Amino acid sequence: MSRSNYASLSAFLRVDALPPQLVFTESGKKIRCVTHEALEIAARMKGVVTMGVYAAKKLGDDYYLSIEGSQLLGPYLEGGVIEISMSEAERWMRGAPIEREGLERGIAVVRMGWLYLGSGRVSRDGRIYPLIPKERMISYQGDTG
Amino acid sequence: MIALSEDFKMLASQLPDLDLEAYLRTVEEPLPECIRLNTLKFREEDVKEFMHARGWRLEPLAWVRHGYRVLEAPVANLGDSIEHMLGLIYIQGPVSMLPVEVLDVKAGDRCLDLCAAPGSKSTQISQLVGLDGVVVANDVSSKRVKALSFNLQRWGAINSVVTLADGRLFSRWAEGLFDRVLVDAPCSSLGVVSKDWSVLKRYRLNHSRRLQPLQASLLESGYKCLKPGGVIVFSTCTIHPLENEAVISRFLDRHPEARLEEVRPQGLRRRRPLEEFGGERFSPEVEKCFKCYPYDNGGEGFFIAKIRRE
Numbered sequence: 001m002s003r004s005n006y007a008s009l010s011a012f013l014r015v016d017a018l019p020p021q022l023v024f025t026e027s028g029k030k031i032r033c034v035t036h037e038a039l040e041i042a043a044r045m046k047g048v049v050t051m052g053v054y055a056a057k058k059l060g061d062d063y064y065l066s067i068e069g070s071q072l073l074g075p076y077l078e079g080g081v082i083e084i085s086m087s088e089a090e091r092w093m094r095g096a097p098i099e100r101e102g103l104e105r106g107i108a109v110v111r112m113g114w115l116y117l118g119s120g121r122v123s124r125d126g127r128i129y130p131l132i133p134k135e136r137m138i139s140y141q142g143d144t145g
Numbered sequence: 146m147i148a149l150s151e152d153f154k155m156l157a158s159q160l161p162d163l164d165l166e167a168y169l170r171t172v173e174e175p176l177p178e179c180i181r182l183n184t185l186k187f188r189e190e191d192v193k194e195f196m197h198a199r200g201w202r203l204e205p206l207a208w209v210r211h212g213y214r215v216l217e218a219p220v221a222n223l224g225d226s227i228e229h230m231l232g233l234i235y236i237q238g239p240v241s242m243l244p245v246e247v248l249d250v251k252a253g254d255r256c257l258d259l260c261a262a263p264g265s266k267s268t269q270i271s272q273l274v275g276l277d278g279v280v281v282a283n284d285v286s287s288k289r290v291k292a293l294s295f296n297l298q299r300w301g302a303i304n305s306v307v308t309l310a311d312g313r314l315f316s317r318w319a320e321g322l323f324d325r326v327l328v329d330a331p332c333s334s335l336g337v338v339s340k341d342w343s344v345l346k347r348y349r350l351n352h353s354r355r356l357q358p359l360q361a362s363l364l365e366s367g368y369k370c371l372k373p374g375g376v377i378v379f380s381t382c383t384i385h386p387l388e389n390e391a392v393i394s395r396f397l398d399r400h401p402e403a404r405l406e407e408v409r410p411q412g413l414r415r416r417r418p419l420e421e422f423g424g425e426r427f428s429p430e431v432e433k434c435f436k437c438y439p440y441d442n443g444g445e446g447f448f449i450a451k452i453r454r455e
Contacts, residue, residue: 021276022303035304037279041255045281046318047310050294052303067231068301071186086199093227114191117231136230136299 017076025051029058033072062107064131070109070116081109082128084117092117093138097127107131147173148346153335156350156385159423162416163384163438171440172338172345178215178223179206180234181242185272186301192233201228207412209242211272232299237265238337239444240413240437244329244380245269247408247435247451253277254324259312259367262289264296266329271302281323283308283315313362316369324375326367330360332381332388336439336446353387360392368396368403371454376406380449384438386422389448393434394427396452406451408435413442 021035034042034052042051055069065073074081088098089112098110103122110117110128120128147169149157157165180203182192189211196203203213220226228234245266250256250273258267261282270280282297282305284290290309297305312328333352338344364379371377379396381388397403409415418436420427435449 019276033303035276035279037255037277038304038306041279041281041322042306044318044322045306045308045310047283047308049290049307049309050297051306053298053301066298068186068298068303071232071301072303089227093230114187115195115231115233135295138225138227138230 018073022072024055030054031056031058031063031069033069059107064107064119064121065109067116067118067132067136070111070118074109074111074116077109080107081111084110084112086112089117090138092120092130093132093136095130095132095134095137097123097129099127101126103128147338147342150346150348152350153345153348156335156348160384160386161419164440167440168438171443172342174339176238176337176339176444178218178236179239179242180213180215180223180236181209181269181272182211182213183233183235183268183272183300184211185275185304186232192228195233196228199228206239206242208410209246212237212239212242214239230299232301235265235268235296235300237269240442240447241265241382241445242269243410243413243435243447244327244378244449245273246410247449248325248327248378249376249451250274250278250325255322256280256325256327257315257319257323257367257370258282258327258329259315259363259370260284260329260331261307262286262293264293264300266327267293267305268296268300268302270325270327271297271300271305274304276304279304279306281306281308281319283310283312285309285311313359313366316366319370321370321372323370324372326370326375326377328360328363328367328377328379330356330363330379330381330388330392332356332360332383333385334382335384336382336448339439339445353383353385357387357392360388361395364392364396365399368400368452368454373454375454377452377454378449379452380447382445382447384446384448386419386427389436390418390422390427390431390434391425393450393452394425394431397428397430402455404453404455405430405433406453407433408449408451410435413437416441418448
């Protein structure tokens with residue numbers, strides 16, 4: 001399916017700026033990002049399990065981006081990107097919320113410079129709660145830089 | 146003290162170039178910690194700078210692009226680092242990175258990794274083929290395919306396709322389709338005992354005898370999937386000649402048109418493959434393959450053959 005079919009997703013993105021090799025495919029609420037070449041080869045394969053990466057998921061009226069989705073699409077987002085520090089990133093990757101004032105409720109993408117760390121839900125108390133799977137979280141209590 | 150099965154002791158006595166003491170001393174130690182940096186999602190310089198600021202000290206591996214030995218890390222367990230969780234790095238044995246380097250992957254290539262789980266080599270291929278190429282990562286086990294998909298996701302491999310199929314049948318639908326094929330075949334794992342000492346206690350000669358026809362069939366199937374002029378790499382992490390030299394020698398007998406190419410990596414000690422074993426004389430061409438024991442490079446024992454389809 002062409003990315004131009006994603007009117008609702010493209011409302012969040014400057015889609016025309018995306019690399020031309022990318023295609024989005026939709027299955028239920030999940031959206032995957034894959035290259036044209038991979039899509040073409042997959043059509044000739046048997047036993048296909050997945051193509052490309054899981055990039056985004058529809059959550060009510062919003063989309064939230066996976067860690068990989070945020071890295072791929074984050075630079076093309078129109079807004080809703082929160083810059084965090086290294087020590088906040090350590091807490092975020094342990095599943096702890098980060099605090100910011102003046103945010104609207106909804107979904108925010110978190111980044112540290114060029115490194116995107118997925119999405120979080122901005123709650124009523126102004127905290128951003130990470131929406132990253134447990135198996136991607138760290139557990140150590142190392143140097144927070 | 147590592148326990149050895151009778152069959153392993155027998156094998157060790159039959160390998161004329163194996164120093165059993167050195168082998169056991171090496172496999173008693175953990176493998177050196179090595180990583181590959183993700184150049185598919187990030188710029189290598191950015192990743193290095195980020196890691197340096199966090200206290201990593203890295204030393205490049207001579208035989209592989211983007212591969213490094215870890216001299217210092219900010220965490221005791223590399224798998225519990227932010228870098229690992231965000232897919233900036235892939236933790237991988239030092240010699241295990243060699244088969245993909247030997248495969249000589251170019252940007253834009255169509256590649257098949259026939260026995261791909263858990264995905265270390267597929268992620269390596271994905272960063273080399275780039276956005277205009279593709280890696281089809283196949284495995285026969287649904288349980289292992291989950292790990293494969295997870296690792297390709299973490300790596301951000303948007304140029305990958307994961308399939309669940311018997312690799313021996315792959316050529317039925319993919320004949321002549323790929324520029325590069327990797328057959329990192331299931332094996333008795335006698336070269337990576339550091340990860341699990343019980344391999345030496347459980348080893349039976351029948352394992353190797355049962356694996357050999359499977360390896361041969363996978364190689365055959367992978368070879369058929371190549372375009373003319375394409376390259377297939379067959380690798381194992383075992384030291385048993387039945388699963389290495391014998392598989393390649395018999396393949397060459399069946400395919401006089403196939404051309405075995407030299408594998409001479411920079412910075413790794415290699416040893417000459419055997420000319421005969423158990424009464425079977427191997428093709429002299431097998432000498433072009435790469436073989437090392439764990440103590441040769443303080444890493445894994447590996448066997449690698451590179452074959453071009455004419």
